[in-house]
Every structure is written in structure tokens, then in C-alpha cells.
Amino acid sequence: NNDSEENSTSSEPEATMDSEALIVYFSWSGNTESVANEIAHQTGADIFEIIPEESYTDDYDALLDIAQEEQANNARPEIAETVEDFEQYDVVYLGYPNWWGDMPMIVYTFLDDYDFSEKTIAPFVTSGGSGFSGTISTIESMEPDAVVVEGLSLGSSEASEPADAVSEWLSSMGQNNVVLKKG
Numbered sequence: 001n002n003d004s005e006e007n008s009t010s011s012e013p014e015a016t017m018d019s020e021a022l023i024v025y026f027s028w029s030g031n032t033e034s035v036a037n038e039i040a041h042q043t044g045a046d047i048f049e050i051i052p053e054e055s056y057t058d059d060y061d062a063l064l065d066i067a068q069e070e071q072a073n074n075a076r077p078e079i080a081e082t083v084e085d086f087e088q089y090d091v092v093y094l095g096y097p098n099w100w101g102d103m104p105m106i107v108y109t110f111l112d113d114y115d116f117s118e119k120t121i122a123p124f125v126t127s128g129g130s131g132f133s134g135t136i137s138t139i140e141s142m143e144p145d146a147v148v149v150e151g152l153s154l155g156s157s158e159a160s161e162p163a164d165a166v167s168e169w170l171s172s173m174g175q176n177n178v179v180l181k182k183g
């Protein structure tokens, strides 16, 4: 019995060959969440939802004003939970809706709170059509020691059936490629 599995003690566990990935997302009306769940489904990555300490209104029109005010004040709304062992992750899929041509300010809170150095950030956005707006450069300037790869932008109506777009994105990125870009 030459290829005995008992030999496995001499080899590295397979997990060290792969990068550890975390999906972090904020979603108010569920579109970004749908994309986040699809990424989780296709990658098996861990997932963390950014939930505000103080929940947002359910009223869309009121939210428009609140979001605008938060931006004007450069607010950092508090996040209810924290990610455990954030250091273990090499790749962070970061998802958010476009709010007034920017990220929701609570995503800034997350970027402020965690150390992204040496990590790869794979951004994804859902929007009414604006796409990423200027958010990629914002992430790059907030996290200068991270590598930000080509993101995935979906319209809010595409977000309910994101499987094909997500799989194309993931394969175009290429898991190995992403890891190689690290550091």
C-alpha cells in the first residue's frame, strides 16, 4: 500500500495552499446582499454583514436625506459586530450599494477599523446605474498597503440573478492570480 494516507503527516495541510477569503458587505434593500450570498455560495468564503449599531430607517425618501447628511458630515456610523481574526484573511470581497456617488459612510467605518495591509480587496457594488463612481480610488487611498483588484458592478435589477456575473468575475480574477498579487 504505497500511497498510504498515513504519509499525510509529512505534508502541509491543504488549507495553507489556498488564500483565506472573507466577504464583507453592507446592504440596505438586499441587492448587495444577494450578490454577497452568491459569492459565498461560489467560493465558500466566510461572510460578514456590516450591520449598523443604530439601524437605518425603512423609508427610502428619509434614507436619501440621512445618507446625504452622513456624507456631508463625513460621519462614521458605528457597526454592531466585529470580525474575528481579521488577520487570517488574505482576500476581502467588499460589497456596498452606491449611495449618492459614494460608499455608504458605514463602509468607511469598516475601512477605518481594520488593517488591510498585505490584503487583496475585491470590491463589488450594486447601483441604479452609477456603478462604482469614485469609490475604487477612495478605497485605494484609504488602504494604500492593500491591492485592489478589478471589481464587479451590477445594476440593482441584475442583482437578483447574479450567478453568471459572479462566476465570470471570479474566474477572470483567478484565485491564484489574486493570491500572487498579494504583497
Ligand SMILES: Cc1cc2nc3c(=O)[nH]c(=O)nc-3n(C[C@H](O)[C@H](O)[C@H](O)COP(=O)(O)O)c2cc1C
Residues within 6 Å of the ligand: 026, 027, 028, 029, 030, 031, 032, 033, 063, 064, 065, 067, 068, 096, 097, 098, 099, 100, 101, 102, 126, 127, 128, 129, 130, 131, 155, 156, 159
Ligand atoms: C441613499 C441612496 C442613495 C443612492 N444613490 C445612488 C446613486 O448616486 N447612483 C445610483 O446609481 N444609485 C443610487 N442608489 C441606488 C442604490 O445604489 C441601488 O438601489 C442599490 O442596488 C441598493 O443596494 P442594496 O439593496 O444592497 O442596499 C441610491 C440608493 C440609496 C438608498
